[in-house]
Amino acid sequence: MKRAIWFILFLPVCVHAWNLPGLGSFKFEKVGANVYIMHGPLSLPNKQNKGFMNNPGIIITGKGVILIDPGSTYQVGKKVLEEIGKITKKPVIAIFNTHIHGDHWLANYAIKEVYPKVRIYGHRLMIQKANGQAGLFWIDLMDKMTEGESRGTKIVAPGHVSKHGDTLTIGGQHLRIHSLGRAHTDNDIMIEHVESKTLFLGDNSFNKRMGQFDNSSSMYGVIKVLKYARGLDIKTFIPGHGKSGSFDFAVKPFLDYLQKLQVIVKSGYEKGLENYEIKPVAANVLHAYKDWAGFDEIFGKHVSKMFLEVEARNL
Template sequence: MNKTVLLLACPLLSALSASVWAEDRKIDQGLLDNYQPEQVAEHVYVIHGPTAYPNKQNQGFMNNPAFIVTDKEVTVIDPGSSSAIGRAVLAQIRKITDKPVNKVFTTHVHGDHWLGNQAFQEENPEVKFYAHPNMIEEAKNGAAAEWVSTMDSMTENATAGTEAVIPTEALTDGDSFDLGGLTLKVHLITGKAHTDTDVMFEIPEEKVLFTGDTINNKRIVRMDDGSFAGGVKAADYAMGLDVDKVVPGHGHSGGKNMLAYYRDYLSKVYNSVKKMREDMEPFEMKPKIEAELTDYKGWPGYQEELGKHISLSALEAEQEDF
C-alpha cells in the first residue's frame, strides 16, 4: 500500500489527506468537510450529495456515491462527477477501511454519477468498472466526452482535469456478485426509464436497493433521455422487490414508500398530459397539472423541469399512437 493510501486509511491522519493529495492530484475539499458517509445498513454507506445543479460552488457534486464494505473488499456505486470528487469519496472510504476497492458500478450514462471513476483507477489499476452495455456503448460513442465538457462548463472549469474512465464490464440482468458475505444482484431496466442505460443494484441480505436516477427523493431530475411510462414501469418493478431501504440517485435515502412517491410524480405528469393533449397545447396544461403536484413544488428542479416534462410527455404520448 502506498504512502497516500496509508495516510488515508488512518482516521487520526485524515485531516492530512487533502494536503497529501494536493501534492499531485486535486481533491474536492468541500465534500471532505461537509458531506460525511452515512451508514444506511450494516455494510452500506452513502454520501448524500447536495441537490443543486452542478455549479462552481458545489464543484459538480450532486449525486449519492455509495459503498459496501465487507471483510473481503469495498464495492462502490456511482462515485460522482469528477476526478476530484472521486478522490474525496475514496478518502472518505479510507477513513472507514483499508480494504481494496475492486469493483465500481455505474447506474446510468449521465456523467454526474460516474466521472469519479478516474480516482479509483489511480489507486488500483486492476479495479473493474461495470455498467449497462448500452451505457458503455453510448459513452464510447461520444457521451463520455460530452459529459466531461458539460461538467467543465457548468462548474466554470472546477472539474478540469477529469478523464472519462469508461466502464468495460457489461452487465446482464440477473448477474450476481459475491462481495464476501454479501451479494450484489443486478436489475437491468428493459427499455427506457430515466435513460436506456439504467441499472438498479440490490443487496438482498440487507434489503437495500440502489436505484440511480430511476428513483429520486425530493429532487426533480431531467428526463430528456427517458420515458415517463418507462419510469413508472421501472418503479413498479422496484416495488415488487423484497427491500426496505432505498438509495435514490438524488436526495436522501429512505424507505420503500419512496418508490411509490416518485412513481406518482411521473404518473401524474404523463397521464394528465395524455388526457389533456386533444384539447390544449402543452404550455396551457401546466397550471392544471401543477394543481395535482402540490407535494412536489418545493423539490429542487421542479420549477426548471416541469415545463419540459410536460412537453416531453406530450411527445411520448404522440409516439404511443404509432
Template sequence: MVTGIACRRSDDLTYPQYLKITNSSMIASLKLMIIQTRLLTLVLFLVTLNACSPSGETGSSGKTKAVTQPSPPVEQADDFPFAFDQVSKNVWVMHGPRELPNPENKGFMNNPGMIKTSAGLVIIDPGSTVQVGEHVLDKIKRVSDQAVVAIFNTHIHGDHWLANQAIKAAYPEVVIYGHEKMLDAITDGEGDSWVELMDDMTEGASSGTRVVGPDHAVNDGDIIKIGDTTFKIHHYGVAHTHTDIMIEVTEESVVFLGDNVLSKRIPRMTDGTFQGSISSINRILESKAKVYVPGHGPTGDHDMVDTYLNYLMLIYDAAREAFDEDLDSSDVITITKKTTTAYKGWYGYDDLLGPQGAQAYSEIEEAEF
C-alpha cells in the first residue's frame, strides 16, 4: 500500500480548471441579476406612468377613478319673463306688470293682445317702448309664424302704443288703427311728450323710442274685416280719455277694453271723467262678451268688469254725498276709506284714493253750476 499520495480519477479537475469554471458561473449569474433588475425597474416605471396619466381610469391602488364630465350649459335668464296666455281659440293676451314704468321693466306695464286671423296676426296695444316691442315680437313668434298685418291702439297714452315702432320696423306694410282724435293728438305733439315721459321714468332704458302712431282713423260703429275675423269699434265719448276705443272681436266673443277698465289696479282719471267711464262701461257690457281684456291686470268675464265699475261708482257716490252735505272735496276721502276697503290691495290705492275723490267732487260741482 502506497501512502502520502492522493489518488484521483482521470475526469477529476485541477484547481485552475475549477476556478475558471466557477468564475464563469458567477459572471453568468451577475448578468442574469442585472437583466432581472432592469426588467423590474421597467415594470415599476410603467405602473407608475399608468397611475399618473390623466386619461387613466384606475390608479396604482387598483380602485376606479371618477371620470369628470363636462358641465351642462347654463340657461340664460329671460330678461322679459312674460308670455302670451290664450284666452279664446284665436286670442292671446300678455299680462304686463302692475308697477309704473321704471328702468327694470323698460316701461312695460300694459296687456298686449294678439289675434290669429286667416290673413295674419292682429296686435292690440303692443306696449310702451321700442325695446318692449322687440320683446313682444319675440314672444309672438313663439306662438305663431304668421306675419303681423294690423295693429289697434286703444287710446293716446303712450304706455300702450309706442312699441308700434318695433312692429312697423319688422313688418313695414302693417296697418295701424286708432281713434281719429288720437291721430289729432299725436299731430299736436302728445306722442313726443309720451316719448320724453317714458325716457324719464325708465332713466334712459327706453332710449331710441320714437313716435310711430296710427295711420288709419276709426270711430264708433266701424267694422273692420281682416281675413276671417271681424273687429267692431266702440267709442262712447270721453271715458278714460277722449281718444278711447274698445275693440270687439266678434267671432271670439272677446272685447279689448283699453284703460276704460282695469283689474286690480286703481285708474288714473285725470284725462277722463267718472261719469263718462261709468256710462261707457255700462254700454260695453251690453255686448255680453264672454271674455273682457282690461288695459292693465288679469283678463276676466263680466264679473271683473263689474268689480271695476263698482269702484268708480263708490268714488262718485262718496263725492255726491260730500257735495250734498256741503262738505269740502277734501272730505270725500273720509267716506271712501270706509266704502272702498275691498280695493285696498289694488295697486295705487293709497296714492290715488284722495285725488280721485276730489276729481269726482269737482265733476259734480261743475255739473251743478
C-alpha cells in the first residue's frame, strides 16, 4: 500500500517532462552545483521540433534564476519556464543571450512576459542587430521553418551590454564574460560560472553537429576561441548544440575538425587547387565526421568558407 501511494505521488513528475513526439522528452539535467541544462534536439528548426534545438541553461542563485539562451520562440520559452518550475520555484532574474541567432534568444519574450523586471544581457552588436533587420529576419525565418509554430513571438532584445572581462555577482554567484571578437558571429559572448567551473560557449562549439557559419563569422576565430577556452579553469563545457561535458568530450572534436579542415584547405590552396577541387579531397580525409548532424548539407559550405578565409589571408 505504501509503495502504491509513493508511486501515485511521484507519477505526475515523471510523465510531465516536455515531450516532442518522435524526438523524445526534454528536461533540465544537473551538470554542476546549481547548474542545469536542457539539451535540445540536433535538427534544424522544423514543425516537429517547434523550433527547439538549443541548450537552455540555468544557474540557481540565492535571489533567483539566471537563464542562458532561453530558446527559439515564445512557445518554446513557455515550455522552458515550465521545466524550470520543476527544478526551482525561484523567479528568473537575469538572462544572457550568447549571440544573434534566433534559436537562442527569441524565447526572451516568454520570460519577460512572466518576469517583466528580468535583466537581459548580450553583446553590444547583438543588441543592435536584434533591434534592427536581423531581429525581423529571425522572426520571419523561424515562422517559415516551423510552419507557423512560432507565431506570436515578438522581439525582446537585451537591454544590458556584456563585454569581454566583465565580472558580475548575481544572487551571490559569480560570472565572467569572455568575448574575443569575430568567431561563431561578430557578437558572441561566453559566460563562465565561477563556482561550478562551467563555461557556456554559445555556438562556438557544437557536439556531433556541423553548424552554420554566417557572413559575420570566422573559422579562424572559432579555432582561436576554443584554444582560449581550453586554457580556462573549467570543468564542464556547454556547447550551443549537442551534449555537455569535459573539454575532450564537448569541445575537442569540433576544434579538431576545424583544424583538420584548415590544414587540408590551406594545403590545397597552396598547390593552386580551386575550392571545388579541394571539396572531394577534404570529404575523403574528414569521413570520420560524416555521422555528425547536418554533415551532408553543410560540409561543402564549410570548405568554401575556409577557402575564402585562407584566400583572404593570402591576398
